[in-house]
Amino acid sequence: xxxxxxxxxxxxxxxxxxxxxxxxxxxxxxxxxxxxxxxxxxxxxxxxxxxxxxxxxxxxxxxxxxxxxxxxxxxxxxxxxxxxxxxxxxxxxxxxxxxxxxxxxxxxxxxxxxxxxxxxxxxxxxxxxxxxxxxxxxxxxxxxxxxxxxxxxxxxxxxxxxxxxxxxxxxxxxxxxxxxxxxxxxxxxxxxxxxxxxxxxxxxxxxxxxxxxxxxxxxxxxxxxxxxxxxx
Amino acid sequence: xxxxxxxxxxxxxxxxxxxxxxxxxxxxxxxxxxxxxxxxxxxxxxxxxxxxxxxxxxxxxxxxxxxxxxxxxxxxxxxxxxxxxxxxxxxxxxxxxxxxxxxxxxxxxxxxxxxxxxxxxxxxxxxxxxxxxxxxxxxxxxxxx
Numbered sequence: 189x190x191x192x193x194x195x196x197x198x199x200x201x202x203x204x205x206x207x208x209x210x211x212x213x214x215x216x217x218x219x220x221x222x223x224x225x226x227x228x229x230x231x232x233x234x235x236x237x238x239x240x241x242x243x244x245x246x247x248x249x250x251x252x253x254x255x256x257x258x259x260x261x262x263x264x265x266x267x268x269x270x271x272x273x274x275x276x277x278x279x280x281x282x283x284x285x286x287x288x289x290x291x292x293x294x295x296x297x298x299x300x301x302x303x304x305x306x307x308x309x310x311x312x313x314x315x316x317x318x319x320x321x322x323x324x325x326x327x328x329x330x331x332x333x334x335x336x337x338x339x340x341x342x343x344x345x346x347x348x349x350x351x352x353x354x355x356x357x358x359x360x361x362x363x364x365x366x367x368x369x370x371x372x373x374x375x376x377x378x379x380x381x382x383x384x385x386x387x388x389x390x391x392x393x394x395x396x397x398x399x400x401x402x403x404x405x406x407x408x409x410x411x412x413x414x415x416x417x418x419x420x
Numbered sequence: 421x422x423x424x425x426x427x428x429x430x431x432x433x434x435x436x437x438x439x440x441x442x443x444x445x446x447x448x449x450x451x452x453x454x455x456x457x458x459x460x461x462x463x464x465x466x467x468x469x470x471x472x473x474x475x476x477x478x479x480x481x482x483x484x485x486x487x488x489x490x491x492x493x494x495x496x497x498x499x500x501x502x503x504x505x506x507x508x509x510x511x512x513x514x515x516x517x518x519x520x521x522x523x524x525x526x527x528x529x530x531x532x533x534x535x536x537x538x539x540x541x542x543x544x545x546x547x548x549x550x551x552x553x554x555x556x557x558x559x560x561x562x563x564x565x
Contacts, residue, residue, distance in 0.1 A: 192425050192495075196432060203436035210440055211448050256462040256533070290445055290464060375467030390530050 222296035225358040239280035250286035253297035262318040268394040303351035312341035423555035428491035434544040438480030445475035462533035513549040
């Protein structure tokens, strides 16, 4: 009996050391842009949008660049959604940052995209990060890779480096994350249609959003004098 | 006695697996160690990684801790011949297996990704359940030799 408790104690110590080593091997942050800012200021920015300003339905997506599901959605589902819903003027898509705390480089990635966005290359940089998503699986510092991706996106690297070094958009990203918290975002990607949270039993595709959009437009058209409108 | 010892050791291993996933979900450490497939990240960052407002791994920590405590209490000399401890262990293991079955269903058919740590936990809780059933099938009074 006593020998058993010794075995339990030894196994517990070995496992505790193993868990500590696993957590510690995650490493540290690489730049000011990788962490939350000391203060959060609302700069009035509410996310980049894709699609017509007059679209009857606005879909807001809270995303995390290190999230594999977000990358799958962006690379597999989004092209069809763009073709069928956004380019046809039925939907306007709004991108909001929601970096999850379990991801080491998601803030850094969001910041890289915002810095590219300041140069008018938001969507190009977003595509670079999602279509080369292997960076999110290695656990390695992606700062150097992101510069290469920024260059490929057509970003001026001097301005990009300065933006990243200053953490110019750290407060904007944190504001977006806090906004997500207030809207009870509990994972990524999370979607809202004209401000209403959407719940899907699986990763949604174009058909799922088409059903939502059809329903909202039909619902609005049944009310004389009222139109479906975006809340943001 | 051997069955209860086996359950205690299995629960101890399961506890640390769940603890690692829970601490990771709370933001400790960097990228989860899961091999090149990335299945753990897919599962951990999905909306189904949170259940009733808490990370799923938290329920694993609580469940394994409960099984460990009950198994250790069942190993006291006075408890060795009492079958109600085996019933309690089987009940806890059954709840764990059912919850794990639900989570595995989500991984396979909803999230379409497999987390190796989750598979490890599923194997452990299934093993605990099998051992608990074996302990129950022994006649009372002969169980804990």
